[in-house]
Amino acid sequence: MDIRAMLEDDVATLGGAPKTSTKDFVVQKITTFIATGILKVGDPLPGERELASALSVSRETVRGAILILSNHGILSVAHGLRTVVASVDVGELAIQAARYRDIAAYNLDDVHQARLLIEAQVARAAAVKMEPSTFDYLRKSIAAQEDACDDPVRFLICDREFHTAIYRSSGNAVLADLAADLYSYLLSHRKRVVSQPGTIASSIADHRTILSGLETRDQDAAAAAFAIHETRIYTTTKLLFS
Known part of the structure; x- marks a missing residue:
């Protein structure tokens, strides 16, 4: 594509x-x-x-x-x-x-559970359906993320492109829509999180593991990598409000 x-x-x-x-x-x-x-x-x-x-x-x-x-x-x-x-x-x-503003009304724990469920399905479908050109796109996205290690805003822009490319590759417009909505949750606060030392590097490492699972067409590995990544996002965001 x-x-x-x-x-x-x-x-x-x-x-x-x-x-x-x-x-x-x-x-x-x-x-x-x-x-x-x-x-x-x-x-x-x-x-x-x-x-x-x-x-x-x-x-x-x-x-x-x-x-x-x-x-x-x-x-x-x-x-x-x-x-x-x-x-x-x-x-x-x-x-x-308006939909992105509405998503902010949800509870952090509820969003976390929903992302775990939906992104697992998305990851499994994407592992089967993703086209070779999208793999190339994701590799380039990770390279762009590495160039943005000192720029939280630019990293989040790259991060969104990485995630939405995978969501679209699931072939299910409803799941892609839901995943994208949930991804947008508390993004304004995520800027503060990714500004902390080591956070961007950890996310990039997660992205590489996700990509590896997708490239090998391993549905279990891709879903597990997404779960680890989402749990890291949940944990670091929750610490922000503790």
């Missing part, structure tokens, strides 16, 4: 209608990062090169998406300065933005 197809599938799976250009899909992705709390007002966007690498698109595509969002007043662009989030009022530009 090429990047255009993956971007279209991401929009369609999460309840939106595909647009006509990759630039529009990147607009959707950036506004989704804002809707889910990865990016807040005043937060700088990763540089064009880093964001293009995280999303596997060209710098020109990223530049065009940023221009669209700056024209809507969502991003602030100034010569010689980092592009920053100027508004979280993304309106209809984000994919089901």
Whole structure:
């Protein structure tokens, strides 16, 4: 599956209608990062090169998406300065933005249990159905994550792309939708967690184990790796509130 197809599938799976250009899909992705709390007002966007690498698109595509969002007043662009989030009022530009806000009303323990169940099913299905091109995409995503070890926002952007690529590969739009919704839970707080020393490195190690299970088409290994990863996320998030 090429990047255009993956971007279209991401929009369609999460309840939106595909647009006509990759630039529009990147607009959707950036506004989704804002809707889910990865990016807040005043937060700088990763540089064009880093964001293009995280999303596997060209710098020109990223530049065009940023221009669209700056024209809507969502991003602030100034010569010689980092592009920053100027508004979280993304309106209809984000994919089901209200749904991401609603997920925050759930209990952390309930979300953890739900993710364990749903991601186990997703992982098992993806281990059987994932296409070779998606394996390549996931390897590139891990490389981009390693480049973002000192940048929590950029890492979370890469992290989301890694997870949603696997969810889509399950071949079940409902499960992919549910998994993506649950993934978005407390993302604004996850930034604080991944800022702690060693946290990003641990997540990347988990991702490598997940990918290994998928590459060998081992459903049990893929599901077990997802469970370990989700439990780590749950534990570190719970410590944040203790």
